[in-house]
Amino acid sequence: MIYVYAITDAIELHDEPSGVHDGPLQAIEHEGIAGVFSSHDQLEVPSDPELLWAHERVVDHLMEHGAVLPLRFGTVLSDPEALRAVLDKDGARFALLLSRVRGCVELAVRVGLTSSEPGVVAGGADYMRERLAEREQEEDAADRVLAPLRPLARATARRPVQAGTTTVSESYLVPRATVEPFAAEVRALQAQNPGLSISCTGPWGPYSFVDGGGR
Amino acid sequence: MSPRPGRISPAPESPHAHRVSPPPSAVRQKDIALIDLLDRLLDGGVVLAGDITLAVADVDLVYVGLRALVSSVAAAERQGVTLPQ
Structure with a gap:
């Protein structure tokens, strides 16, 4: 399963921090909008301050490179294909929201x-x-x-x-x-x-x- | 602050019985940052529709605990009193 941090128009990752449970970050892109996630064999995300800060650290890093829509803490999808489906379905809404928070x-x-x-x-x-x-x-x-x-x-x-x-x-x-x-x-x-x-x-x-x- | 003549036992029935010293400023700032973090990550952010699991455990407990903390910090600043547990 995957833990999802944010939707962003910064497509490529640079010098990115690790995510929750030290999971390396990955991104999947669909029509100019990317979802940033880490893959885990098993995943528990209690609202532990360390995990919360790990989530925010990723969002903070992405904001240095583009507009970012942070996801609510604890968003877990079955696999990257499920994330791609979300980007496909909600891409227009995300693009509008990204334009509101850009900069x-x-x-x-x-x-x-x-x-x-x-x-x-x-x-x-x-x-x-x-x-x-x-x-x-x-x-x-x-x-x-x-x-x-x-x-x-x-x-x-x-x-x-x-x-x-x-x-x-x-x-x-x-x-x-x-x-x-x-x-x-x-x-x-x-x-x-x-x-x-x-x-x-x-x-x-x-x-x-x-x-x-x-x- | 005037020195106290000794340890005073608080009246157990009073909700304002527990007197605390305001915590050091650095600690307070850290606590406020943490509750601002919780407010945003647990209550804000994009919620994805569809095939997802919100796998957050024991949120309410942590959240309520921290709210009590911030309340008590604010109260301590004003009057040296914490809220009842």
Whole structure:
């Protein structure tokens, strides 16, 4: 079986890293679009950080040579022919998505929400209402803080705040040449908002910008 | 930070009983990078249709564990408190 990392218009591999479980990379091409994979006799891909980084390392390398659509972690096909069939069937969709992300990387920004210490614990329902109102205000505040970043990005994707977490997370599709100005803007926002904790990671493959609208 | 007169046992019924020190900055950055990685690789990316197996095991467990970690990091920064397990 094969583990598939990405779809790309960079057809040839150069000095490529190894993939998951040290599998050597191979590519199969169909009408100018390639699928990059490694072959394995047997394959288990627990979401181990080492394997996750191996996947991302391949995507990162491919992005140096062309436009890349990273696949979701854990995509396994029976053989290269199955991948060729996917390229044949979905080639037009992939070409469109590749044109959207070409020349861009994804940057991830998190804003730590400023929820207050629940010092006075009122009755349950009142407390929950207060917390919900507080959460909405916090999200609005995070929105205002992040607003200056959006003009620097070609596209923006907001992740829903997960239950039990305290951060707002947003993804930005940013032209490579804009990565430094973007990072400088994040630093400026942090300096202007010392009460918030703002993080920025990347560049990542454009994972949040490859669904073609509707997942 | 003022020194404490000794080890204080947290009240077991309080969800905010476990006080932690904020982790060193480098560790925090690494944790944030890891959860940003998880967000992207496990929840983003192209999903192929058709004859495929998503062979990912124990995703939820790892994911929830890391979310709790990031929550606790953020909480620790604000108030020296972790979320309940």
